Amino acid sequence: MAVSRTPMDERYDPKKIEPYWQAEWERSGLYLTGDDRSRAKFYLLEMFPYPSGNGLSVGHLHNYVPSDVVGRFKRMNGYNVLHAMGWDAFGLPAENEALLKGLHPKQTVPQYAANFKRQLKLTGCAYDWTREINSSDPAYYRWTQWFFLLMYRRGLAYRAVGSQWWCDECRTILANEQVVNGCCWRHPETLVTKKDLEQWYFKITAYADRLLDDLAIVDWPEPIKLMQRNWIGRSEGAEIAFDVVGHPGKTVRFFTTRPDTVFGVSFMVLAPEHPLVPEITTAEQRAAINEYVAQARRQSEIERLSTVKEKTGVFTGAFARNPFTGKDIPIWIADYVLMGYGTGAIMAAPGEDQRDFEFATKYGLEIPRVTAPLDGSAPDPGRAFTEHGITVNSGFLNGLKTADAIQAVARWVDEHNIGRSTVTYRMRDWLISRQRYWGAPIPIVYCKGDCGIVPVPDEQLPVLLPDMKDYQPSGTGRSPLANVPEFVNTACPKCGGPAERETDTLDGFACSSWYFLRFASPHYDRAPFERAAVDYWLPVDLYIGGAEHAVMHLLYARMWTKVMFDAGLIGFKEPFMVLRNQGMVWAADGQKMSKSRGNVVTPDAMVEKYGADALRLWELFMGPFEEPTNWNEDGVTGTARYLTRVWAMVRRYVQAGCPQGSPDAETLRRVHKTIRTVTDHLDRQRFNTALAALMDLLNYAARLEPAVLGRFAIESYVVMLAPMAPHIGEELWRALGHDRSVHLESWPKYDPELARDELVTIVVQINGKVRDRLHVGAGTAEDEVRGMALKSPAVVRHLDGKPPRKIIYVPDKLLSIVA
């Protein structure tokens, strides 16, 4: 029953109808997911939010409201829609709050999540809340741990030493974001250092090629695909080893994309951390080398890789023999070579590489030229010639084109057993260890006997995160869990003898790498998901979220999906078939909305002032969905005013007794055209122009007598408005005499015949300038239009007696005369 029975209230009052319908929808279970698997499905998903204590702002709604419109629109178009919400609850902010304020995440997370949920309901967003999930719930992270073990069993999880930032004052590991100007964020006078720790990694590099290739099968924004390609950074080349002079058996292995320039190699450069450095450095160079290595290790990666900085390096005193030229070349170290890429060593061909050129110039090293430009000119002596060309000064390579020379060198090094063709990736393996409390414990046990590293058996999962009163760090670099003996000390699952648990927890990205599968069967307790449910619902049909997750989250989730595919757990290779990025909403001052800046606008305040529907419409109307924009509250007055006008139009119709009506041709045409436009624009996420089309129709229809407008027009209008403004849509629908929710209605269909224009305006241009407009019947023949145009007084005047040299006719649109 409508809140206001007929006759409708004169005034539109969102405060009266919005809470009523929200309660009613919840009572009737309107948004529960249908379980009829013979129907076409649509899985709609927004990126898993972290439930922050600050709650949602109107900026966040620029993601959730358009998504909600899509869900409602798809439902009206006959799809069985899955649209659920959950919480990416593990992570640093909750742990920091626990440390600083003594608030336990186990209390704050549910509290903050409940607030998000309240705000989403307040704004009329329709989710199936029976499917709500929380990544910090043992019933969830049990399966995150299970996936870790799957990775481990498949040889994709391994331990290796990695260095982390360390603050002596906090006696703990710091994340990159906690290092400010080389100092600890909480102790600005304390310089951070690097600490080496043995940690867990996932072998994502094993999937590099498939992550690259399968971008072809998804419909994602091109810029996001490009960023992933650049991040993976596949490059083909060769790995070659040169002998170190005077150190029998020692070689410098390096990777190069330009093996063809090997005759032009005049020195080599190692990363300062390269293991060979201490072995080959000569006594007289040792002091200088040690000092350089120490300062390189102090630098952050950003500083070290800065392009504005002049290149620096130090000679080790050692030489390598270039087997192609037979010459001995000096081995240097420099911080522009990274241990994490390739082999941590390069051959320097300064004639063909600009960085090597700058380095050679600075230190007075030889700059041979081994590639000549194809056009026969000489290379610019002031810089390296980095393009492909003809190989010169290079023995058996002379005269070969670059591509052929690359092949020839690859064959040569293979035959002489000093190298091979290979591929290197910029992407590194994924470090998943966190020395933190608030995460899923890594399910591994270290046996004190002979069993070594032992995975926790599936039936012993979850490894529960213990309750702690004090999450101070351990002081040793291990997580606070190391302070809990009941957690650490356990029995070896293999031999039953004494053992210790792994105290590192899993990176939060692990939780968000499979959550989209959990929504299909959120309460299933025998596996992470029920196969049949996943086969029906997955993959995700539309994934909506910010472009800031372009690489990490989206790559990790894709990798997990491929691992599951390989393990036979699922039947698809890509998790998100269509991806769209909503534009960022900045505060009115153009800055990020944040509590500290005091520029946050909450949905609560906007709903109180204008109502949820008016706020929703402004979120849709303020600009294109994918473009960033600044928040501007003034626009909400416009959408609120629009809703009062819709209310008035429907009320007039209801008061006239809801006549079937007999609309004239113009009215019919406008109604059918509007249905066509709104349908098309909602399909393409063009919410702003879809709403503009509805506003346009209102401006026309509001003047008409109810009997002219008629039932089809009014009802179609209310149904089309309902996904965008669900509360007023429902209220008006009931006022029109319907017992069933508008949100269960079918989307209106337009008749292409009725939508067609009968009269068209043909623009007449002379030399590109508009000189007249002709109103003629649609489909008028060119000859007739020509005749009319050439008789038009304006055309005659502008032609000024000159004969037309050429006439171009675009049917029903334009006649262009060239004089």
Add this chain to the structure above:
RNA sequence: GCCGGGGUGGUGAAAUGGUAGACACAGAGGACUUAAAAUCCUCUGGACCUAACGGUCCGUGCGGGUUCGACUCCCGCCCCCGGCACCA
């Protein structure tokens, strides 16, 4: 530095080779009202001509080009936003 996105009225924007500024906000004038709010109506890119009807020119960051025709395509430049950062 490289990669990506963008620059249109006072403001948010629309138009993806065919009437630039749809739809709104703000503003001005008017109606209703004792008054105000709300609501409704009219005008609203700039310059100029006209008593008026109407008309002319300019105008989508800047400079070129392609085309009968360019916000849209091409070349060069400037500015803003985002991402990545010496990747061998």
